[in-house]
Amino acid sequence: MEMLKDTEAILAARSAQxxxxxxxxxxxxxxxxxxxxxxxxxxxxxxxxxLDDGLLLSSYPPHLMQELAAQDLLASAPMYSWLAQNGGWESWAWMQRRRLAGRLPAQEQAAADIFMRHGHVSGYAIGLGNEVDHIRAGLILGGAIGMRQDQLDQLWASHGRVVVALSGLMHLRISTLPQAPQECMLTLRQREVLECIAVGHTTQEIAAILALRPATVEKHLRLARKALGAKTTAQAILLAASRKLIFLPAGAQPPPAGETRAAGVETGQAQPWGATPDAAFTEGPPRGPGPDG
Structure with missing residues (x-):
């Protein structure tokens, strides 16, 4: 019954937050x-x-995530090497074995040191692979601060299947919801003109539909291209559709234009990646069991 309630809540969500x-x-x-x-x-x-937009969501303490960001280690979180090559799930014991063998990349080791210094000494990774077209994703998760890996393993033995199922549902649903970095916000008019262009209307027809002058329509298109970082209107439509900023389902709302967010990575807040992700995480080899060390 709990899983049914969770499924209903996930499907009913109208925002990534x-x-x-x-x-x-x-x-x-x-x-x-x-x-x-x-x-x-x-x-x-x-x-x-x-590579279009990326998404980073965290319920780890903000000061931990901010320390990772300050040292440019957000792309080197624990188990990153495993997530880059695998689907399914694996415990942090995999990372510890590689570390003891001297095979953990220096950046990942530095990130793991930060997690452990803050008391996060155990965890699991869930690779979501290419479950959603064009999107590659992964999760790391842990228990209470100071919880040992063997203690977390007991929790996983009891609830691991539920955690994996909920994570898959969350990933599938969040990929359908509007989410965009602050610099890619679109106004209502910009969304409207992009939608009209996408369904085949000319500038003159859009002006008549929206009761605007053709020059004003062109202005909104130009600003939409700039907001999305697009060189052409065709590319703007592609990016806006990919980011779920146009043709929204009933009840879904895009992030408001001009919304202000606090600097840094905050608990539960969607944050765009500032750097291009590694090609390994983006592409990755076929899913399967990862090497043990």
């Missing part, structure tokens, strides 16, 4: 108090491959 809050609260009830979700969207054509 509401979905994330429910997911984190449910995992905390199961004993997994800290979760970090990371995804990247890649758009590939016959002539180019473009």
């Amino acid at each position: 509401a979905l994330w809050q429910h997911y984190c609260a449910r995992l905390a009830e199961l004993g997994f108090a800290h979760v970090c979700y990371r995804s990247v969207r890649a758009l590939t054509s016959c002539c180019n491959r473009m």
